[in-house]
Amino acid sequence: MIHVENLSKFYGAIPAIQEVSFSIQQGEITGFLGPNGAGKTTTMRILTGFMPATSGKASVAGFDVFNQSLEVRKRIGYLPEDVPLYRDMDVTSFLQFVAEVKGVAKAQKTAQVDAAIERCGIQGVRRRLIGHLSKGFRQRVGLAQALIGEPDVLILDEPTTGLDPAQIIEIRELIKELAKEKTIILSTHILPEVSMICQKVIILNRGKIVAVDTTENLTSRMQKSSRVLMEVDGPVDDVQKALREVPGVLGVEQLEQISDQIFRYQIDSEKDQDVRRQLAAATANHHWGLLELRTAEMSLEDVFVQLVTEEQAIAEG
Numbered sequence: 001m002i003h004v005e006n007l008s009k010f011y012g013a014i015p016a017i018q019e020v021s022f023s024i025q026q027g028e029i030t031g032f033l034g035p036n037g038a039g040k041t042t043t044m045r046i047l048t049g050f051m052p053a054t055s056g057k058a059s060v061a062g063f064d065v066f067n068q069s070l071e072v073r074k075r076i077g078y079l080p081e082d083v084p085l086y087r088d089m090d091v092t093s094f095l096q097f098v099a100e101v102k103g104v105a106k107a108q109k110t111a112q113v114d115a116a117i118e119r120c121g122i123q124g125v126r127r128r129l130i131g132h133l134s135k136g137f138r139q140r141v142g143l144a145q146a147l148i149g150e151p152d153v154l155i156l157d158e159p160t161t162g163l164d165p166a167q168i169i170e171i172r173e174l175i176k177e178l179a180k181e182k183t184i185i186l187s188t189h190i191l192p193e194v195s196m197i198c199q200k201v202i203i204l205n206r207g208k209i210v211a212v213d214t215t216e217n218l219t220s221r222m223q224k225s226s227r228v229l230m231e232v233d234g235p236v237d238d239v240q241k242a243l244r245e246v247p248g249v250l251g252v253e254q255l256e257q258i259s260d261q262i263f264r265y266q267i268d269s270e271k272d273q274d275v276r277r278q279l280a281a282a283t284a285n286h287h288w289g290l291l292e293l294r295t296a297e298m299s300l301e302d303v304f305v306q307l308v309t310e311e312q313a314i315a316e317g
């Protein structure tokens, strides 16, 4: 559905993205993840035909984003980071205006506006002025305008930024619903958002792709060791020593103190080696209280830090 090949964009002499390549299949929901300034917005703007690239190729549904930008725009619904909503217009009039701008046939205009209003759950505010809506509802209106024209692809730039926790959950649910019928690219710098919503992740750092994979693969590929978390009631130095002596254990780190003698520990062991039984036995042998023992998944955040650090180390030689 979306193909990007060796895309680069320079602002003057400053490279915003360099040699970016990826493909997104129809129906996939892909997270564009990267710190501020990584090049997420730049890539999205090029894909939506808002801005030309300096070099490289990109196509959406088989149409070239540079030479056939009108065809591409018809197939993409775009939610920019700052949605240009007209605060003095009511929701319905605004969406009708968007339908006109997008060239929706007159006969379909009302039906499409109504459908978008319903999809985004804004029936109750359809006559309200946009300027009087909460940020969460404004974001829903932003999503509704992206749906007008019935595009196959949605490109959403940081759709949850600036929302409160309840609104964030609502918008994520809405995006997941939309993902049942659309191909979606969503940019974010919030890591859990990607693992919650996306099947695939493209990680950008300083204008370059550092990884493209499924969220699951990425986590397991980068996981170089297994990690166990324990909470033990016992003398801290002795506990650490005993846990370190368990075969296969690579390191023990003391985490927070819960109370007097109770501490939490993080134990890293060789990948694929399950040391939980031995850790429990070591604790029992010393008659310490074992209050908790569980494996810890490496978070996407750990993966991200690892990838970016590795990349920086390579760049610095």
Ligand SMILES: Nc1ncnc2c1ncn2[C@@H]1O[C@H](COP(=O)(O)OP(=O)(O)OP(=O)(O)O)[C@@H](O)[C@H]1O
Residues within 6 Å of the ligand: 011, 014, 015, 016, 017, 034, 035, 036, 037, 038, 039, 040, 041, 042, 043, 189
């Ligand atoms: N119009 C512009 N003129 C000059 N430099 C720009 C312009 N727009 C972006 N840049 C630079 O290009 C790089 C990539 O920016 P971009 O906005 O694409 O990143 P981003 O990943 O979307 O970041 P953010 O999360 O902060 O929006 C940054 O270094 C930025 O300063």
